[in-house]
Every structure is written in structure tokens, then in C-alpha cells.
Amino acid sequence: MLKSFMFLFFAAIAVNLCPLRLSAQAKPGAASSQTKCAHCQKALTGYYVPAKNATWKEVPLCSECAMLPRCDYCQLPSDMKTDGGDRLCRDCAKDCIKVKSEAEKVMKDVRQVLNAKFKMTTKHKIIYEIGNRKELNLEADGEHNELGWFDPKTIRNKPQYTIRILTGLPRDVFRSVGAHELAHDWMKEELPHLMDKPEIREGFAEFVAWSFSKSEGNKRMMEYTERRTDDVYGGGFRKVRAMMGDAKTAADWKRILLKEFPLKGTKSGK
Ligand SMILES: [Zn+2]
Ligand SMILES: [Zn+2]
Ligand SMILES: [Zn+2]
Structure with missing residues (x-):
């Protein structure tokens, strides 16, 4: 048998929510069209919250999207639930x-x-x-x-x-x-x-x-x-x-x- 351990993802997410991290591309206060929130696509201006996506690459989230409920299988915000009540992000829900x-x-x-x-x-x-x-x-x-x-x-x-x-x-x-x-x-x-x-x-x-x-x-x-x-x-x-x-x-x-x-x-x- 295999049990899920979603609570561990919540722990990982909590860690991510704490420090707002300086973007590599954007300088604080300087608007940049280079870096976009991986969820809402809004241009990020200086700070982002890092999260791992469905292929486990680090992507940036804006501070609003970082507050949304997260996917049970990666760290992206989740829009939907499976029949079993699990939360999925758009990426994980694709396949x-x-x-x-x-x-x-x-x-x-x-x-x-x-x-x-x-x-x-x-x-x-x-x-x-x-x-x-x-x-x-x-x-x-x-x-x-x-x-x-x-x-x-x-x-x-x-x-x-x-x-x-x-x-x-x-x-x-x-x-x-x-x-x-x-x-x-x-x-x-x-x-x-x-x-x-x-x-x-x-x-x-x-x-x-x-x-x-x-x-x-x-x-x-x-x-x-x-x-x-x-x-x-x-x-x-x-x-x-x-x-x-x-x-x-x-x-x-x-x-x-x-x-x-x-x-x-x-x-x-x-
Ligand atoms: Zn087992
Ligand atoms: Zn966003
Ligand atoms: Zn996901």
C-alpha cells in the first residue's frame, strides 16, 4: 500500500511563503517584463516567491498567487480538485x-x-x-x-x-x-x-x-x-x-x- 503525505508539501510550501526572495532578473523597484508570475503571468517587479513546478523546476510566483492553495503534487497554485478531493495545478492536471x-x-x-x-x-x-x-x-x-x-x-x-x-x-x-x-x-x-x-x-x-x-x-x-x-x-x-x-x-x-x-x-x- 502507499499512503499520500500531502502534509509534507504544505510544510515545503510554508517554508517558501516565508522569505520573499529577490528575483535574479529584476532589481527591487525596477519594473521588469522579463520575469512573470508562473500562475497569473503578471510581470513581477523585484520580488517573487519561488515554487517548484510539475517538472520540479523553480519558477516565480507573485505574492498574491503565492497565497493561493497549492497543488498536492508540486508547489504551484491549484485551481481544481480531482474526484478524490486532491488539489491539482494546471500543469499536473494536464496528464x-x-x-x-x-x-x-x-x-x-x-x-x-x-x-x-x-x-x-x-x-x-x-x-x-x-x-x-x-x-x-x-x-x-x-x-x-x-x-x-x-x-x-x-x-x-x-x-x-x-x-x-x-x-x-x-x-x-x-x-x-x-x-x-x-x-x-x-x-x-x-x-x-x-x-x-x-x-x-x-x-x-x-x-x-x-x-x-x-x-x-x-x-x-x-x-x-x-x-x-x-x-x-x-x-x-x-x-x-x-x-x-x-x-x-x-x-x-x-x-x-x-x-x-x-x-x-x-x-x-x-
Ligand atoms: Zn505499500
Ligand atoms: Zn500571480
Ligand atoms: Zn502540480
Whole structure:
């Protein structure tokens, strides 16, 4: 599963709101047509508030726009909400995954990329679904703000694997959540004894999502993972990343995890 952590964005935004920063282009008091507010396009005259956009580049905001509610996935002002109640900026809203057939296509691609880059793969069929926040939270026994859910079941003695992801996520957020859930699918098959250790299960899934974002050169999604401060996801991620060192394939990750957490019945030092 993957929970959102929008509060961290609010923290980042609060930091941005404090210091009004001197623009590189404009001198104080000197009107400049060079620098425009990234939201309202008004020419900025000397001071702006820096914010990171959907591609994680720093852009200027005027002081009025800087006071508007911000996007949940970048730092731009937000005009709209998704069906799930998430705030999006115009940039992030341009390319969201809202249709099941598109979600399936994207998930198949993410699964293929994990195999190509890290040799991380499972052979079984996975059913891909999208769901609204209410549906995802219901599956998560009432917990809040789930972005994705990996659901392995046994139906008439046959295993069935489903991954459900929140509808309306920007494409790169969706892909990162997809990589996280596929990491659970792999762990369930390769290291099932670790599935009941939340810090390692979620930390490893975050590590896979981070490695995936890194391989795609996606700084904003790398930071999205790095900024987490909670014990299970943030603490787990840092613990697993430190453990992995330079190891780059799923086989190496498995070997390292098995050394640290041997199977039950074998001698364990931990
Ligand atoms: Zn998870
Ligand atoms: Zn503005
Ligand atoms: Zn945004």
C-alpha cells in the first residue's frame, strides 16, 4: 500500500511563503517584463516567491498567487480538485490517469521497465484497477489517503493478484505508485517472510519506487520519496536504501535482504 503525505508539501510550501526572495532578473523597484508570475503571468517587479513546478523546476510566483492553495503534487497554485478531493495545478492536471484501459497500459509499461532495469519480475497475471479514494480506503480497512493497494487473494485455491491505484493521479505519480505496488508483488513471491514487517515491506517498496524514479531521471518523484518523515515509509526507505548500497538488481536486493532477515528456521542474528 502507499499512503499520500500531502502534509509534507504544505510544510515545503510554508517554508517558501516565508522569505520573499529577490528575483535574479529584476532589481527591487525596477519594473521588469522579463520575469512573470508562473500562475497569473503578471510581470513581477523585484520580488517573487519561488515554487517548484510539475517538472520540479523553480519558477516565480507573485505574492498574491503565492497565497493561493497549492497543488498536492508540486508547489504551484491549484485551481481544481480531482474526484478524490486532491488539489491539482494546471500543469499536473494536464496528464492524469483516469481510465482503466490507460491505467493497465501504464502499469504494464512500469512492470516491463522494472524487469528491464532491475530484473525485477513476477510471472503471474496481475489485475489492474483504478479506484477513488473511498474505494481505496475501504480496502485499507478505513485507513486514510491510500494512493495504491496491492491485494493478493486466494480464490478457489488459486492465487489472484490485484493492484488498485487512485484515479486522477498525474502520470509520473501514478507510475511511481505503480512501481511501489509491484515491489510488494515481487516481495510476496520472493521474500514472503518479510511481508509482515511493515518497515521493511514499505521501506523496500519505497526504495524500488525511488530507484525507478531515479532511472527515469524524475527528480520530483525521487524527492517525493526522500521527503517522507514517518517511521514506516520514510524511516523504512532510508534503512533499506542504506542496506542496499550499490546493489542494482533485484537478485542482489534479495540476497542482501535474506542475509539481514534469514528465512524462519535458519539461524538469525537479528
Ligand atoms: Zn505499500
Ligand atoms: Zn500571480
Ligand atoms: Zn502540480
